[in-house]
Every structure is written in structure tokens, then in C-alpha cells.
Amino acid sequence: MTAWRTEGGTAIDRSRPLAFTFDGKAIDGFAGDTVASALLAGGVSVLARSFKYHRPRGLWGAGVEEPNALVDIAGGLPNTRATQVPAADGLVVRSVNAEPNAEKDRHAFLDAFSRFIPAAFYYKTFMFPDWHLFEPRIREMAGLGTLDEATKGPAFAEQVNQHCDVLVVGAGPSGLLAARKAARAGKRVVLCDDGRQVGGSLLFRAAVIEGKPGAEWAADVAAELERAGLRVLTGTTAFGIYDHRLVGLHQKAADGAPDRLWRIRARSIVLAAGAIERPLPFGNNDLPGVMSAEAALVYLRRFGVAAGRKVVIAANNGLAYETAEALAAAGADVTVVDYRADAASPAGLRVLKGLAVATAVGRSAVTAVKLSDGTVLEADALLASGGFTPTVHLYCQAQGKLDWRDDILAFVPGRSVDGVEVVGAAAGNFGLPAELAGGSERDFRIVAAWPKPGARERVWIDLQNDVTAKDVELAVRENFVSVEHLKRYTTLGMATDQGKTSNVNGLALMAELTGRRIPEVGTTTYRPPFTPVPLASFAGARSGTRMNPIRRLPLEAQHRADGAMFREYGGWLRPAFYGAGAPEERIQAEAQAAREGVALFDGSPLGKIDVMGPDAAPFLDFIYYNTMSTLAPGRCRYGFILTEAGNIYDDGVLMRLDENRFVVSCSSSHVAGVHGLLEEWRQDRFDKRRVFIHNVTAGMATLTVTGPRARALVESVGLSIALDDAALPHMAVVSGLFDGIAVRIARVSFTGERSYEISVPADRARALWARLRQAGEACGATLLGLEALMILRAEKGYIVIGKDTDGTSRPIDFGLTAPLERKKVAFIGRRSLITEDAAGPDRRQFVGLEAVDGKGVLPTGAHGIERKAGATRSLGYVTSSYFSPALRKPIALGLIERGLSRMGDIIELQHLRDVRQARIVPSCAFDEEGARLHA
Structure with missing residues (x-):
């Protein structure tokens, strides 16, 4: 293929040149180019290697239908179509499935053994003596693209939920007309198109609509919609239709902005997704230089790139003539091979009627074309048009059923689907809508050109998955005559292709082999997504700290000033230890000081979930493994919360403040989970008017004083609370004041030492901490990090959920059997504790x-x-x-x-x-x- 730049190109800006690399080779282009158009203009004919046989492959299409040119974009965009990536200065592009590059692939030798590796050969070949002997190498060679940079950091994508009256998919002439009608009727309209500019076929096919060139008319309609405040989403692919007319859209943002996932629920959907040109079946029809005739027209008029200088255009329909005339006008030597013997051809073109292409000649690119009568035409590009397949994927996802039309040799939408309308080429109408055509209709008339059994040379049916006509013949011989079995046996129409270019030719060949008509063979199931969607778009903001944001202590600044070394614990950034020096020495010193004197610890992440109401006590009896309703006001009790499987979910202290108010002090990493569990069971089993739950964990700080001198320190900070053992014994809780602010003191311990947990509103934590630090200087108080706390609790045998338990741990494993034996009321997990396994x-x-x-x-x-x-x-x-x-x-x-x-x-x-x-x-x-x- 000797492609070359012409003077045209409506999509590119020649005043803004750019350069990038492909497999290390410098490629020049212009703003507005795609990677594919720049590679074509740069004379790169081999862009990829085929999936199984590693044959050289070039461009076939110009958009989403492209089966060959998959590339890796350095920086996090693996395995994507070169036709859909805007060229950018400094871009690093690599071919996939090729070592060291697409031009010179060391695995190209596999094509010489193609007769030994037909469809499904791996099912039969690698069973003996053991699949696992072959698996590592096969897996190494399988797949396309590499993840490298894509896995180094989570990409960010936005997600938007939207409602509208009418969603129009496709901004070609039919889609624009439908959107304008709906907008003028006062409806809320969203229009989307996967191109960067509205217009569809009007951007590269000649048309005059309402007295304006087609592209200008399209731009005016889009501007009218935007002036009305309606959404026009370009660079946006509708990839799936789901229940209740929910449509998923993936918007590829420009200029470095994040991608966006749209979830649109529409009252009605108009599908104007166009049609995809089919390949023609002939020998070596996968050679670089064999291209879709319509794609060649796109490259010529949109990007100013002619596909070749000596061009053969093979077609079984009339739409390819526009490509022929445009290339001839650009200076190419064009010959049209029209499969229709009675075709009416334009003047000025060399047309060979009633003939067909037998084979493409060449090793790594087209050099000639051999026709059915033996004629050989010299050529550097072979443009094929085997008819058009309406893009019915979304219609079928909406449970639509297809009908076959003999006049266009294609499947089209059949029965109506509630709330879904299909228009334009997607409905099999390949000309302009009647109200826009102005009496001018394109001559589409088509004749059949299906693949025939028994071809001497290999004829490719599915370019993306490397499926040949011989593979389909083998499947039928082995009795895989269901179209779904054919798909899985040969991989025809699988993966990202979903039958875009391959489906109908494969069905036609199976029909021929089994003595059926094409509609009798049926179609495979079209599954979403229509095109691959980055996982980052589905994740949206749920990645990194956006998925699980680090929670911070109210006193973080004070801890940093005190020399704290921070680590993440259960989603909280907390002091691990304080001071300089070897970490292990500091941790050991803190633990020792807490045993010998007094230590201050920030326990603010501990759960503080209020449970209130007349039924709070029986509610908590159901939640906890232990009986909690017998707890006296002002007292605390340690207990387990179990899962329905009887496994330990959380532990902690429950405080009873008065008859109808409790505080669930759960572990810091389980606050959200326990809160959710409480709400779930309240709604399921209890009167919501008699139990109320309020999570105040974030609104209160808990500062702990622990050690033999703890009481003396707490008494010195001015709390209006009596701390003698009679007034506040171990496992008791009282309320008081600190500088006129209500505080709560619980005498509970996670160290085994006398301890006081002082809970205060978060905005007053700084003042209380400062007072504790000041008073602590007189009695040698140390600061206690979480690592030292872990040692202290381990010395006492206190457990940490998730560390000293696993997903199967039950209370009996910790010697706690009394509640199961004595508790009379139901509680979560009870039935699971009386099983044989428990x-x-x-x-x-x-x-x-x-x-x-x-x-x-x-x-x-x-x-x-x-x-x-x-x-x-x-x-x-x-x-x-x-x-x-x-x-x-x-x-x-x-x-x-x-x-x-x-x-x-x-x-x-x-x-x-x-x-x-x-x-x-x-x-x-x-x-x-x-x-x-x-x-």
C-alpha cells in the first residue's frame, strides 16, 4: 500500500503538525488525525499481527468496526483500536501480539503451520499427557496487548446519572433529524455519537440538505439543540441497553479530561447507529492493503489520505462508486470490479462488470489482484464493499428480534420493542431520510457475494479472531451446526468484534454448508458492551482514596507536632509510635512506660453509635451474642456481634447510659459495617418508631488515659466527675463537664491497666488534649502509639477482630459458651452455632x-x-x-x-x-x- 497525503481533509488542521512513534518509528501527522490515519499517511502498511497465525495485517476500517489495528498506547491505554485514538504529539504507540514489532514478528513462522492448527485445535492437541505442561507457554502467547502502565495507578473517570424524554444514539442524518423533531416538540433530548463531530456519513459522503452541504447542516442542527439547552455528547459510545431503558454511554473526553460514564434512563430511545461495511470473501482477503471502500472514503475526505495510487475497488453494490470517483478525482488510478453484470456505471471510470475478485496477490501487502476470469490487475490497494450490515447490537440487547431482507442481503430490526425506535441505516435504509433526500437516492442495488465452500486459498471470515472459511467448514463437519456452537467452536464474532464485520459472511457460509437459508441459520447473541469500556469508567470515583478515603483524627496536627509516625489502621491515619530513633525501640519504650506509669492514647476512631428507644434493649439482645438487656444503666459490657453464619463479625464494649439509651463502641475499622448491620436488622425485625440509631463517631473524639497513675492524671485536668472506685468502678460509665462542655468517661481498658476513655465533642478535643499533656508532664506521662497498644493488649490476650480471628472464628473457639447455653431469646447467628460444624x-x-x-x-x-x-x-x-x-x-x-x-x-x-x-x-x-x- 502506497498511501499518500492529498490536499483535502476536513478533520485535520495542517497548521498544527504533530509527531509520535509507532514501534519506535517516527510518524508525522496533524491535529485532528487519528493514530490510524497518521500511520496510513506515513506509509505504515503493517499495523498488527493476526491473533492466531501472526499474519501481517493492515487497516480495514476507519472506526469502531476496525478488526486489525489494535495497539497499545503508552501511559495506560492498552489494546485499543488505532482508528479511535486521536493522534497526539509525543504519543508512544506499540503494536500488540508481535515481537519485536509488527513489521518483523518472530512468531510469523506459525502461519506456515496453519494447516495443523485449525479451529479448536487446542481442545484436541494439548490433552495428552497433561494440559498443564503446555499451559504456561500457551498463556504467555495468548491475549493481545500489555497492561504495564495501565496497572500502575488507577485512572479517574466521572459518572453521571441522567433522565431524558428521548435518547438518540447516532448523530448521522437520521439521528439528527430525530433529535431535532423531538426538541422542537418540547422534549428533553440527549444526542450521542462516537465521533468527535456530529454528522455521521455526512462528514464524508456528498449530500445537500435543505440547501446546505451535509456537514454544515449537521453542525447547524447540533447548534440548535445546544441553544435549546439539550445535551449533544460527541466522542460518546452507547455500549449497552439494560432493563427499563437504561442505556450505558462511555464518553472519551478530550484534552486530558477524565472519561465519563453516563447512565441514562430515557422514556424512549431512537437508534440511529448506522451500518458497517462487510468484507468480500476472496483468497488472502486479510492482506495489508485490503480495506473497506467506505473507510477509504473516510480517510480521503476526512483526513486527506488516499489509500493508494493504483487502486482496485471491488463491490457487489452501488455505494462504492462514490469512493471510486473521489479517489480518481484525487489523482489515483482506479479500476472498479463490479460483481453486478448489469450495473450502471458513471462515465470516466474503468469498470469491469460481472467479474469478482479471486484472490489478492502479495506477501506482506497487496501487489496485484487476480479476478475470477484469470485477469491480473496491478494494484497497491484493494478496496472492498460486500454490502452493509445494519448496526443492530443495541436493538438486540433490548430484546429485539431480527428479520432478513433479501433486497439488501442483511438482517434488520423486526418486531417493535416498546420505547425503542430504529431509524436510518440501522433499520436497513442506506440512503438519506426521505424528507432530507430531496429526490436524490443512492443506487445501492446489491447482488450476493457469499463465501463458497472448498476454496483453495484461505478466505478470512473473521479478521479479528483469525477465523477462515475452512474453520467454518470444519465446524460443520464436526456437527456444530447451531450458530451459537459455531461461534464458540471457531471464536467467530467473539470478543470485541461481536460480529461487526464477520457475522453475516459466517452465517452465509454455514447456510450454504447445511442446505439452509441465512435467516434459518439465525444470528448469535449480541452482548454488551458494544465496544470495550475501560474498567476505570465502571469504577468511576471509586478508586484510591476516592474509593476508600483515609480518615483523619481531629488531633492529627497535634500528634505530628509531638513527633508521631503515622500509619493506616482500618482506614484511619493514626500514630504508630512517637519520636525519633529505631521504631522497635520506641514502641517497646512506650509499652513499658504505660505499664509503669501513665500513657495518653488517641482512641477517637472507636465506634460511638447511639441506639435509643423503648425497644433498644431487646434490639441489642438480638444484635449481640451476649445478653445485653440485663445491663444496668451506667455500666458497660463486652460482647460479640456475629454474622448469620455464626462467625465473629465484631467485638467491643456496649455502654448503657439510661433505660432507653445505649452506645455501641465497636472496633474502629468496623464502624460503617456495624452501623449498616444495625440499620438492616432494625428495618427487618423491629418497629422503626421504637428503635433509633445515630452514628456519632465522627462527631466525638475519645482520649484514653491508661496506666497505674491514670486516675491521678485525670483528676488533675478539672473534670466535674468523681473518679473514686465507688463512683466509677471498672466497666462503668459516667457523664460530666469539661470547661462547661459535656463529656463522657468510660472506665474500660484495652491495655489491662486502669484506664479512662474520655469522649468529648471533636471540636473540643484539642483543648482537652492540651490539658492532659500539660498535666501529664508532672507525672511523666508518655504518648502511646497503636503499635505499643498492640503489645499491651496481646500481653492480656485481648483480641483484634480480623487479626486474631478469621472468617470462620466463632465464640466457642474463644471459650465463650455461656451465652449460647443460657440466652433464651433469638440473636444473629444462633442457628448456625448449633450445627455439627460449630x-x-x-x-x-x-x-x-x-x-x-x-x-x-x-x-x-x-x-x-x-x-x-x-x-x-x-x-x-x-x-x-x-x-x-x-x-x-x-x-x-x-x-x-x-x-x-x-x-x-x-x-x-x-x-x-x-x-x-x-x-x-x-x-x-x-x-x-x-x-x-x-x-
Whole structure:
């Protein structure tokens, strides 16, 4: 193919040149070019390698129908059609499925073995001796494109929900006419088109409408719609129709803006999606230089690129003559091979009537064309027009059924679908709408040119999936005569093609082979999306911090000023430890100081969910594994919340403030989940007028004072609350004032030391923290990060949900059986706890683990193992493991099979290749009697 730039090109701006690279080669172009048009103009004939045989492939189409030219765009756009990517300065474009590049592919040798690798060969070839021997290499070679940059960071895309009276898909003449009619009738209209400019075929086919050139008329209609405040979405593909007339649209934004996913619910939908030109079946019809005749017209008039200098145009219909006349006028030597013996041809063109193309001649590009009578025509481009297939994908997605029309040799929409109208070429009307045509009709008259069985040379039916006529013949011989079976056996019409260029030719060949008519063969199911949609568009803002934003403490600035090192815990950015120096030393020092004196800890992320109302107590009895209705006002109780499967979902303290008001203090990472669970069960089982739920976690800060000197420190900050053990014993809660502001103090502990959790409105947390810090200087208070807290709670055997539990942990695994035995009312998960599995003797149970081999701290995640009969199996694993500064030795917690009945046993633990030994001990390693809670 010796394509060349002409003087025309309505889409490009020659005053703005640009350059990019393709497989390392510099390519020049202009603003407005697509990657495909610039490559064509730059003389690049081989843009890709075929999927299975690695044959050289060039451009076939100019838009969404392009089956060959898939490329990777460096920077995050893998495996996309070159016809749909705007050329940009500095773009780095790579061919796919080719090593090292499309021009010289080291896997091209596979084509020499094509007779041995027909359709479905892999099902038959790689079964013996074992598929897995072949799998790694096959998977390495399979697929198109590479992800590289696309996986380095989540792309951002917007999502918009929209309602309208009329959604028009396609901004060609029929779509514009439909949109204008609806707009003038006062309806809310949304018009979308996958092109960057409205007009459709009017942008490259000659037409005069209402006294104006077609492209000018299209622009005027779009401007009228926009002046009326209606949406005209260009660069936007309607990729799927779903229930209740919900249409998904993907808008490719320009100028670096994010893509946008539109979800539009329309009262009525007008489908004006046009039609796609079909290939003609002849030998070697996949050679670079074989191109759609209509695509060649697009490249010529839109981008100023002529497909060749010596051009053969083969057609079985009359629409290809406009391409012939335009190329001839541009200076190309054009010969038309018209399959119709009685065709009326324009003057000034060389036309060979009643002949057909037998084969395209050439190795990596077309050099000649051999006709059915043996004539050989020299050519550098072969433009084919095998008729047009209406774009019925969206209609079929809307449950529409197709009819066959012999006059246009195509499937068209049949029965009407409620709320969906199909117009224009999508309905099989390939001329202008009658009210716009002005009496001028295009001569479309078509004759059949279907693939024939038994061709000596390979005839490609599906260019994208490398399916030949011989593959279809093989499928029929093996009795795959259902069109859906044909699709899966040969891959014809699969993947992103969805039959755009291949479907009808494949159906025609199957019809010939099975003695049926094409409509009797039927069609395959058209599935959304019509074209690939980036996953980022479906994700929308739900990526990175937009999906799971980091939650921040009210006192973050104060912690930073105090030298905190922050890490993320359960979605919160929290101090891990304070001060400079080796992290492990700082963590150990903080834990030791908390045991010996007093420490300050910011526990603001702890859940604070108010549950109120006359039925709050019975409601919480249902929510919790433990009985909570017997809790006295002003007291607290530790409890589990289970899933319906009886597994532990969360744990924490429940506070009862008065008869009808409770506070659920759940774990910080589960606040949203617990809140949702409470609301779900309130709506399902309880009177919403008698139970009320209010999540105030974000509105209140919780500052914790813990350690032997905790009471003295809290008493010195001016709280109007009595802190003696009679007024505030362990597991009690009281209310008071701090500088005239209401505060709540709960005497609960996650360290095993006397502790006070002071909850204050978030906007007053800074003042209270400053007062605690000032008073703490007198008694040597330390700041406690979360890492040191984890050591303190592990010394006491306190669990962290999700760390010391897994998705199968149940209360009985922690030795907590009393609620199940004594609780009389129903609660979440109860029925699952009385199953055989729940009471199984081999469950993994929560225990302590003491290293006995003198090798230091046990690795977290190390598996307890049992060796029997030469096999090794897991008994469970280490969930938490630390060096205890209070005990001066390693401590660990774990879930071990039958652990509660094996106290004192020594087991082996394996981590990677290291084998350790540990003794099973009680989970509480420090202050087993709990005396320090009351000291």
C-alpha cells in the first residue's frame, strides 16, 4: 500500500503538525488525525499481527468496526483500536501480539503451520499427557496487548446519572433529524455519537440538505439543540441497553479530561447507529492493503489520505462508486470490479462488470489482484464493499428480534420493542431520510457475494479472531451446526468484534454448508458492551482514596507536632509510635512506660453509635451474642456481634447510659459495617418508631488515659466527675463537664491497666488534649502509639477482630459458651452455632503460644504443623506475635486446632523453611487475675 497525503481533509488542521512513534518509528501527522490515519499517511502498511497465525495485517476500517489495528498506547491505554485514538504529539504507540514489532514478528513462522492448527485445535492437541505442561507457554502467547502502565495507578473517570424524554444514539442524518423533531416538540433530548463531530456519513459522503452541504447542516442542527439547552455528547459510545431503558454511554473526553460514564434512563430511545461495511470473501482477503471502500472514503475526505495510487475497488453494490470517483478525482488510478453484470456505471471510470475478485496477490501487502476470469490487475490497494450490515447490537440487547431482507442481503430490526425506535441505516435504509433526500437516492442495488465452500486459498471470515472459511467448514463437519456452537467452536464474532464485520459472511457460509437459508441459520447473541469500556469508567470515583478515603483524627496536627509516625489502621491515619530513633525501640519504650506509669492514647476512631428507644434493649439482645438487656444503666459490657453464619463479625464494649439509651463502641475499622448491620436488622425485625440509631463517631473524639497513675492524671485536668472506685468502678460509665462542655468517661481498658476513655465533642478535643499533656508532664506521662497498644493488649490476650480471628472464628473457639447455653431469646447467628460444624472437636481455638526453642519472637503467620504418615498438615497459625517488655520474653497468640484442650503441649511451627517449637499456653500472659485493672 502506497498511501499518500492529498490536499483535502476536513478533520485535520495542517497548521498544527504533530509527531509520535509507532514501534519506535517516527510518524508525522496533524491535529485532528487519528493514530490510524497518521500511520496510513506515513506509509505504515503493517499495523498488527493476526491473533492466531501472526499474519501481517493492515487497516480495514476507519472506526469502531476496525478488526486489525489494535495497539497499545503508552501511559495506560492498552489494546485499543488505532482508528479511535486521536493522534497526539509525543504519543508512544506499540503494536500488540508481535515481537519485536509488527513489521518483523518472530512468531510469523506459525502461519506456515496453519494447516495443523485449525479451529479448536487446542481442545484436541494439548490433552495428552497433561494440559498443564503446555499451559504456561500457551498463556504467555495468548491475549493481545500489555497492561504495564495501565496497572500502575488507577485512572479517574466521572459518572453521571441522567433522565431524558428521548435518547438518540447516532448523530448521522437520521439521528439528527430525530433529535431535532423531538426538541422542537418540547422534549428533553440527549444526542450521542462516537465521533468527535456530529454528522455521521455526512462528514464524508456528498449530500445537500435543505440547501446546505451535509456537514454544515449537521453542525447547524447540533447548534440548535445546544441553544435549546439539550445535551449533544460527541466522542460518546452507547455500549449497552439494560432493563427499563437504561442505556450505558462511555464518553472519551478530550484534552486530558477524565472519561465519563453516563447512565441514562430515557422514556424512549431512537437508534440511529448506522451500518458497517462487510468484507468480500476472496483468497488472502486479510492482506495489508485490503480495506473497506467506505473507510477509504473516510480517510480521503476526512483526513486527506488516499489509500493508494493504483487502486482496485471491488463491490457487489452501488455505494462504492462514490469512493471510486473521489479517489480518481484525487489523482489515483482506479479500476472498479463490479460483481453486478448489469450495473450502471458513471462515465470516466474503468469498470469491469460481472467479474469478482479471486484472490489478492502479495506477501506482506497487496501487489496485484487476480479476478475470477484469470485477469491480473496491478494494484497497491484493494478496496472492498460486500454490502452493509445494519448496526443492530443495541436493538438486540433490548430484546429485539431480527428479520432478513433479501433486497439488501442483511438482517434488520423486526418486531417493535416498546420505547425503542430504529431509524436510518440501522433499520436497513442506506440512503438519506426521505424528507432530507430531496429526490436524490443512492443506487445501492446489491447482488450476493457469499463465501463458497472448498476454496483453495484461505478466505478470512473473521479478521479479528483469525477465523477462515475452512474453520467454518470444519465446524460443520464436526456437527456444530447451531450458530451459537459455531461461534464458540471457531471464536467467530467473539470478543470485541461481536460480529461487526464477520457475522453475516459466517452465517452465509454455514447456510450454504447445511442446505439452509441465512435467516434459518439465525444470528448469535449480541452482548454488551458494544465496544470495550475501560474498567476505570465502571469504577468511576471509586478508586484510591476516592474509593476508600483515609480518615483523619481531629488531633492529627497535634500528634505530628509531638513527633508521631503515622500509619493506616482500618482506614484511619493514626500514630504508630512517637519520636525519633529505631521504631522497635520506641514502641517497646512506650509499652513499658504505660505499664509503669501513665500513657495518653488517641482512641477517637472507636465506634460511638447511639441506639435509643423503648425497644433498644431487646434490639441489642438480638444484635449481640451476649445478653445485653440485663445491663444496668451506667455500666458497660463486652460482647460479640456475629454474622448469620455464626462467625465473629465484631467485638467491643456496649455502654448503657439510661433505660432507653445505649452506645455501641465497636472496633474502629468496623464502624460503617456495624452501623449498616444495625440499620438492616432494625428495618427487618423491629418497629422503626421504637428503635433509633445515630452514628456519632465522627462527631466525638475519645482520649484514653491508661496506666497505674491514670486516675491521678485525670483528676488533675478539672473534670466535674468523681473518679473514686465507688463512683466509677471498672466497666462503668459516667457523664460530666469539661470547661462547661459535656463529656463522657468510660472506665474500660484495652491495655489491662486502669484506664479512662474520655469522649468529648471533636471540636473540643484539642483543648482537652492540651490539658492532659500539660498535666501529664508532672507525672511523666508518655504518648502511646497503636503499635505499643498492640503489645499491651496481646500481653492480656485481648483480641483484634480480623487479626486474631478469621472468617470462620466463632465464640466457642474463644471459650465463650455461656451465652449460647443460657440466652433464651433469638440473636444473629444462633442457628448456625448449633450445627455439627460449630461444635466440631477439631476447630481452631484461640490460645497463647510460648516459644521454647530460644530463637526469639515467633513469626506472625507461621503455621502449626502435624506430621503423620509422611505428610504435613496445618493445625492453625500464629495470629499475633511480639516481644513483651513487661515479661521480658516473646509472647504470641494463635488459632490452633483443639488448642483449648491441649494446654502445655509443645507443637512445631513452620514459617517458610524455618521450623520452630512453641508450647500452647493460656492467651493471657500478664496479670491473669486482672488486679491491675483495679489498682
